Amino acid sequence: MSAAQTLSAYREENQDDRALMERVARHRDREAFQCLFLQFGPRIKALMIRSGSDSDMAEDLAQDVMLTLWRKAELYAPDRGTVSAWIFTIARNVRIDRLRRQSSRPYEDIADLDLESPDAGGEETTELNQRDRLVGQALAELPPDQRRVVEMSFVQDMPQAEIASALDLPLGTVKSRMRLAYAKLRERLEIVK
Amino acid sequence: MKIVHHPDSATLVSYAAGNLDEGFATLVAAHIASCEKCQAALREIERVGGALLDTVDATPMSPTALERTLSRLDSETADEHRAPRTNGEKRPDLPAPLARLLKGGLDDIAWKTVAPGVSKHPLPVSRAARSRLTLLKIAPGTKVPDHGHGGMELTLVLKGSYCDAFGRFAPGDLADLDEHVEHQPIVDSPEPCVCVVATEAPTRFKNVFGRILQPIVGI
Numbered sequence A: 001m002s003a004a005q006t007l008s009a010y011r012e013e014n015q016d017d018r019a020l021m022e023r024v025a026r027h028r029d030r031e032a033f034q035c036l037f038l039q040f041g042p043r044i045k046a047l048m049i050r051s052g053s054d055s056d057m058a059e060d061l062a063q064d065v066m067l068t069l070w071r072k073a074e075l076y077a078p079d080r081g082t083v084s085a086w087i088f089t090i091a092r093n094v095r096i097d098r099l100r101r102q103s104s105r106p107y108e109d110i111a112d113l114d115l116e117s118p119d120a121g122g123e124e125t126t127e128l129n130q131r132d133r134l135v136g137q138a139l140a141e142l143p144p145d146q147r148r149v150v151e152m153s154f155v156q157d158m159p160q161a162e163i164a165s166a167l168d169l170p171l172g173t174v175k176s177r178m179r180l181a182y183a184k185l186r187e188r189l190e191i192v193k
Numbered sequence B: 001m002k003i004v005h006h007p008d009s010a011t012l013v014s015y016a017a018g019n020l021d022e023g024f025a026t027l028v029a030a031h032i033a034s035c036e037k038c039q040a041a042l043r044e045i046e047r048v049g050g051a052l053l054d055t056v057d058a059t060p061m062s063p064t065a066l067e068r069t070l071s072r073l074d075s076e077t078a079d080e081h082r083a084p085r086t087n088g089e090k091r092p093d094l095p096a097p098l099a100r101l102l103k104g105g106l107d108d109i110a111w112k113t114v115a116p117g118v119s120k121h122p123l124p125v126s127r128a129a130r131s132r133l134t135l136l137k138i139a140p141g142t143k144v145p146d147h148g149h150g151g152m153e154l155t156l157v158l159k160g161s162y163c164d165a166f167g168r169f170a171p172g173d174l175a176d177l178d179e180h181v182e183h184q185p186i187v188d189s190p191e192p193c194v195c196v197v198a199t200e201a202p203t204r205f206k207n208v209f210g211r212i213l214q215p216i217v218g219i
């Protein structure tokens, strides 16, 4: 598709997801939306498939997530986290509602609350980008057994008890691996706090 | 509200990932609603979801996916989607995730007595949920019999307080207990202690022995 080609060239000029989000939020910029769609759509689809969805459903859900991004773009707060993290939370909520058939309302309540509280502290963009990199780094540095448990939880949407039986481990071991992974992340992020 | 007891960090990780069952997720959300420390922790853990989304192997979308989505944008107008705040449920004595589950306030509940000094009231969960949410009201001085748990159990205090081997639990405090833990809470406030408990739904083939030990909270 020629539109896609133009867009990918365009995307190289503008790598900053936060800038794209801002253009969607402020100017309802469809080009910026398309960039985000091409970048995130296929990843959200992959996430849904790994969470147990079939391919058609995953495609549907990925479109729903991107549509929610369009609708709620102005609720994204750059100083609270990455665009990827925000999109993950939208995908997570869709996953709860549509794949688990439970309610993501409790999560929405917390997101609303975030909006009402004062700014997280107006961090500089460079500082934000540094924090983003540190999270990736912390993940890359995790021992494989801890990383595995974290991936099964976030990517495959597996509850602790399911992870335990899939890996043939006691529940307590799964929990302690999660705790250790979290401690590592905190340790990393503390550095820039 | 001075909060002392928070969810286990493994529970927060599962919450952020979205794989706690609804009753547990609701209770954790209700705690987070009044706990700044956990709000900050949650934002950090959610970054992990973002980082993993960035590294997942992409699955190509159908060639028409973008066009179809773009055409759906057309049906949205600028004002329709303005900041859809979901939350109209503001009550001083209840965090939003619980407020929406109760028609009135804590004073309007039709309690059902289940044991001397103990009454309960179920809160609704989705049909697909495998956990249960129950409000408990326990009279001052009541000693809940020593009990273990048939699985994960979370308790959030809303009013009054209780003590057990893990300390004192006051409004906003969350007790995060797994199946190996036994405890014997005693209500130590002059008023009744009102709390919400999330438990795993009874399953016929599992936890039979654990459940025998749940005379009160066995829901």
Ligand SMILES: [Zn+2]
Residues within 6 Å of the ligand: B003, B005, B006, B007, B031, B032, B035, B036, B037, B038, B039
């Ligand atoms: Zn907390």
